[in-house]
Amino acid sequence: MSLQETRQWRPLLHYAPARNWMNDPNGPILIDGVYHLFYQHNPVEPVMGYISWGHATSRDLLHWQEEPIALPSTPQEQIYSGTVIYDRDNRSGLGTAENPPLLALYTSVFRDMPGEQEDGTQAVSVAVSLDRGAHWTRYAYNPVLTLDPVSRNFRDPALCWYEEGKYWVLTAVEAEQQVVKLFRSTDFLHWEFLSDFRPPGYHTQEMLWEVPVLARLPIEGEAGRSGWVMIVSVNPGGLTGGSGTFYYVGDFDGTVFTPEEHPAATDDPWQYRWMDYGPDNYAIVCFAGTATPVSIGWMGNWNYANQTPTAPWRGQMTLPAHLSLARQGDGSLLMKQKPLSLGAPIEVFAASEIRPEVGTPWRLPDSVADCTDFADAVLDLQLAIDPAGDVVVLTVVATEDGRFGTEILYDPARQELVVDRSRSGVAVPNAAFTTRHVAPLSPQDGSVCLRVIVDRSSVEIFAADGLVRMTEVVFPLSHATTVTLGSYAGSACFRSVKARWFR
Structure with a gap:
């Protein structure tokens, strides 16, 4: 290779x-x-x-x-x-x-x-x-x-x-x-x-x-x-x-x-x-x-x-x-x-009160993704989730058709953060390359806050102001360039979303 x-x-x-x-x-x-x-x-x-x-x-x-x-x-x-x-x-x-x-x-x-x-x-x-x-x-x-x-x-x-x-x-x-x-x-x-x-x-x-x-x-x-x-x-x-x-x-x-x-x-x-x-x-x-x-x-x-x-x-x-x-x-x-600080971002996007519908995930606007792409920049994504809603899912380095991507889910009922890399792209040819990982995560001050940093072959998650950390290597497909927010039952709410891109 x-x-x-x-x-x-x-x-x-x-x-x-x-x-x-x-x-x-x-x-x-x-x-x-x-x-x-x-x-x-x-x-x-x-x-x-x-x-x-x-x-x-x-x-x-x-x-x-x-x-x-x-x-x-x-x-x-x-x-x-x-x-x-x-x-x-x-x-x-x-x-x-x-x-x-x-x-x-x-x-x-x-x-x-x-x-x-x-x-x-x-x-x-x-x-x-x-x-x-x-x-x-x-x-x-x-x-x-x-x-x-x-x-x-x-x-x-x-x-x-x-x-x-x-x-x-x-x-x-x-x-x-x-x-x-x-x-x-x-x-x-x-x-x-x-x-x-x-x-x-x-x-x-x-x-x-x-x-x-x-x-x-x-x-x-x-x-x-x-x-x-x-x-x-x-x-x-x-x-x-x-x-x-x-x-x-x-x-x-x-x-x-x-x-x-x-x-x-x-x-x-x-x-x-x-x-x-x-x-x-x-x-x-x-x-x-x-x-x-x-x-x-x-x-x-x-x-x-x-x-x-x-x-x-x-x-x-x-x-x-x-x-x-x-x-x-x-x-x-x-x-x-x-x-640590990633320096000065080359682009920033922010939104609030995002309520994705079942089967219709919200997508980070094309102008942002097209401008900086995962091949050219590192994504630093900060989310605040309403814990009163249903299971929410963030999918990063995803393909347009949704078949591939690394999923990050939060289950309010179980108070669990889950990373699923079973469809993240190219799999490691070893059965020990596990694909679903779970961390306990309780709301703090009425919200569940995540910081997700995505480089070309990794996803790092910092939650609860740094009390919880999850690190995953992934090997995305070359055309996996989208980021989406979804809902499993229709009542999910992302109170705020901030995306910053760095080189």
Whole structure:
């Protein structure tokens, strides 16, 4: 399959490499006004393998420049997930006071090193950059953190500054044991074990825990207050099958993370707090160096990632999102995710009190769609739905005859948001490519508010002011260019509709 054949699916405002495979984001960081995104990358072919760290840069988190490979794999070492930090005070001693280093703490997967490392050993290693990420050198005394006995499942280091103790906390997983391990250091090179995090509850024999992130998030409306979260990606075990990401809210005392509450020992995944109710948002990590927490994830699912029909690249990132906590009526805290600004729109359309009739959906005016088309622009659609009506349906990237399109439904009686991509276009040739996904969604202040962002091969939904998120990869037909609003029973009402188009 050639680039020409799938150019219609290359995202406009989501990062994707020019060629070959990409999965987890690694070490995103803002430094000197430039955002750096590192990521799991196979520079040889568009499937998982030969894993190295790719690198891209951006000034606005929307338009990206692919850079040379940051950390290439070797016959003795694959470069799995990790993080990047600016060692501003040169605590590591690997730079100078005048030129502090960037440090990459990554997962080494060793092989073919008899007498030095057992085949398959995973450990934390360090690489150093003295030119703001353009070139990297492996630390001479790697690895800096290895379990005893050695492990083939110890990976995905992430860093968090603990202000009260003036030290860095590293989280990593023992993936098969479904444990997050916490360590502390003041120089990034010598690590002291703190504790294990493995609460009772949702564990299955096949599940792997990956990419643990300990983060402190601001609480909306409570100036100066914050809360701790532990984010864990799991595969398999996601709500929709395959991979997914959930989180715990709790307290961190510098040694132990204690969740405020979690379900009793249950194997029901619906009892947990998921960062995304769709199938395609995994390995969510936070940028370092930003004034407020900003996240990004891999828009993919391990169930079918190797078979998505794009070429010569495979894989893309989600839109970055602001993270915060919001106090609920019962006093609990839930995470909010809100997409960053998409910039200045090239066109805007607004309407109110739209009441589509059964069998006659309302259509976004042709002048708007014809002017900007999905091939040329990203649609940002904001809707307010009257929850007193019947089931409503929004269809995006739809064909004129209505046979194809991605449907987004809201059922007021069930208080459920549903995405149906069974007729979205070209299907992934894998039975695990599930097509119907559900999220709980209650009205807020008398309305159900959705924000739907549609790029060439994705649909991202933010609902309830960011409390609910759904991310879906789709592969529309080339002539699917319409957007419609419909009703299943005739009493549906869209109180307001605002469509904005971006490049």
